[in-house]
Amino acid sequence: MKPSCLCLCIILIATPAIRGQDIPLNVAEQPDTQDKSQLTGLDTDKELDSTAILDEFLVNSEHWGMRSFAQDVADGDYLVNLYFAETFPRITGPGQRVFSFRVNGIEFDEFDIWQKAGGSNRVYVESVPVKINSGILWVTFSSEMDYPTIKAIEVIPQKETASVEEIIRINAGGQATAIDSSGRKWLADQGFMGGRTISGNRFFGNGGFRWAPTQSTLVFMNHDEDVNLRLEEAELPAALRFVHPRLDEDQNGVASVVEVARFDAFILRHPQGSELKAALTEDTAPTEQTIARLRETLDAFESEAARLDADVVVQLSTAKQAEWGSYLFTVVAMMLAALSFGHLLTANPPRRQRWTQIDASPIATRTVIESLVLIGLLSCVDLLWTTTMSTEIHFQEMNPVGNHFLLEGTSLTAFKVVSLASALALLFFLRKFKGAQMASWWTCMVCTLVTFRWIVLDSTMLS
Structure with a gap:
């Protein structure tokens, strides 16, 4: 048995699949959201808490290229205002900066600041009502054309007894806490993951003017x-x-x-x-x-x-059942991984022996069979987790062959099953050879490490 053939078996069976981007705790799928309400082109001369006028220091700073934003808040209803303005001089028309984002699962796809605001140097406010049940407000961003950018974020509690101190205002890119001309306190840049902060008058000289929303699009709110x-x-x-x-x-x-x-x-x-x-x-x-x-x-x-x-x-009920199912599946995977790890400790691989040397002893044969059984079980765990995670937008299969079939679940499953069955059959047929015994041990080791990686990832997302 040649080493190259056995290495190919290991790669086909155990190559892991990981998320393409490091997006923490996939709460985008959490059921603590409400229906999407998109308030486009928000412009008003009234200085309302939800449509705060942007002073010079807010317009001339931004956070650029971020992956996500997180803010700890008490559970309840909130109005989240996201302030955008296209101030980069190289963006001169629609379609030049397009990105998507989610506010606690509420999706905004193919978002174009220039198109939404109606041109450059104009403020656009996206107001999103959300219901928080997890104690965290999450906003995730993904780039499509150029990088996402944002000027400010405002989080307003929607309750009768809300005080001014409970309103959270973040100056994206700001270096320090500042008070605007209306007396509102804007905190320095915080809560973002990834990207860069840009502050000062980098793009437009001294910026001696203010941009403000001009006309409300809320039905009846003019009354x-x-x-x-x-x-x-x-x-x-x-x-x-x-x-x-x-x-x-x-x-x-x-x-x-x-x-x-x-x-x-x-x-x-x-x-x-x-x-x-x-x-x-x-x-x-x-x-x-x-x-x-x-x-x-x-x-x-x-x-x-x-x-x-x-x-x-229905979604909450389904999510609850899925949560319990995921927990039980994780426990089973932990037990299998622990059992496999113990097997690896007690069954040391043969060393300094030729791959073609034959060892037909009962102990060697039993060790190979135990390794193959564990490889099969751990590979099934990997397949189930792969097909589950592949529904996420930021998921990418690292196996170049498996990635070709990833978008079609049936093809992916067939590919994994066929490659697994072929490798197990080959190793079982060659079980008397030292090379097959060594390949079985190391393949079991790789599958065990992959399973531990899945357990850590799944536990992080559930937390």
């Missing part, structure tokens, strides 16, 4: 007369007051910015939604036709909300 980000029924025109109790999901007498934002995002996803939205934000009384369309849209909104609530219940 928020007391500017408290809460819409009371009395603030609406009489013709539109029938909408208020249907938007007030928690029935607390006011429609919060989160509740209004959900309906706002729903309208924009439908045909002629922009026209309906424009008619509703006018100060003049809406026409009967507009009110009729609004009632139909509300009916569809409530139907979709009910469906999404049912889906969330």
Whole structure:
């Protein structure tokens, strides 16, 4: 038996699969999120907590090329404002900087700052309502064209008793805590993983101006007369007051910015939604036709909300079952790895002997068979973990042959099974040779190390 053939067997069986990027604790799949609400082109002259005017020091700093952002927060409802502005002079049009990001699992794909903001040197605010159950707010970024960049992050608790001190504002790229012209405190750059910080007036001279949002896209929020980000029924025109109790999901007498934002995002996803939205934000009384369309849209909104609530219940149940299944699977894998490690300690590989030398003793034969059984079991563990992890966007199979079949689960499984069965059959057929006995021991060692690596990775993600 030639050494090259046995090495090929080891590579086909035990080459591991790892994540292409070091993304900590894959919470993007956690069920502690709400429906995606995208508030595009947020511009207003009002200085609201959720649409803070960006002063010069905020505009002229950024965090660039980051992989993720994490912030410890208490469990509850939050409005997360992500501030973007395309200030790099080489970006002169749409499609030149495109990236994706997730806010606690809420996906924003093919995000183009230039296109969203309508040009360079314009602030765009992405406001995302989320529900935190894990004590951590996660934002993950992935590059598609050029690198992701962000100016600031604002986390606002959505509760009646929230104080100013509970609002978290991060100046991306900022070197120190600073107070803006509205008296808001912005903390220095923190919580980001990867990338670089850029601060100062690197791109635009002294930057002697401020960029601010100019017109709110929130339906009815232009009627928020007391500017408290809460819409009371009395603030609406009489013709539109029938909408208020249907938007007030928690029935607390006011429609919060989160509740209004959900309906706002729903309208924009439908045909002629922009026209309906424009008619509703006018100060003049809406026409009967507009009110009729609004009632139909509300009916569809409530139907979709009910469906999404049912889906969330199913997803939470499925996630709970998957969590327990993953835990039990990890325990079984730990037991197999420990058993295999003990086998390796008690069965030392032959040394300084020719590979073609024959050893047909019962002990040598039993050792080879035990190694092959453990190789088969540990390879099954690797296959199950590989197929499970391959559903993640940042996963990459390092085996160049296996990577070809990774996107098709059936082909990947067939490839792994065929290569495993062939290698085990070959080693069993040559079990009397010292070379096969040594190859079996070392292959078992590689599979054991791969299993321990999977256990560490899975335990880290579950934590």
